[in-house]
Amino acid sequence: MRLLYICSKEATEIGRQVASGACPYCKGKVEAVDTEHKWMFCCIPISYVNKRKYVCSLCSRRLVLYDQ
Template sequence: MRLIRVCSEEAIELGRQVASGACPYCEGKVEAVDTESKWRFCCLPISYVNKRKYFCTLCFRRLVLYDYY
């Protein structure tokens, strides 16, 4: 059995913007942050992942968005 080790992970912030809604904990403004993560095995890039995360600007908590259909 072989284990594959990832040598490094880089995360780059692509941008920030104000999101709609308010923080449920402190009623502060919500900010959306777009990031791109690069996983590398030694020198070869394995994958690129784009994510959007939501944060409160007052209490700095990470907020999770739930979609109900």
């Protein structure tokens, strides 16, 4: 339990952009959301990770890209 208080993870949204394509479920617009995740140990930042997620603007589902 003490490890939970020492280590923490913060996520902040950097920005949103309109992505190409449509949602396969509701045919809504797709947005690309850029987020920054910051791992901290005793108030000292350890690492920064930038991630991009694709989300439908109408039904708010997270969309996953598959390579074929």
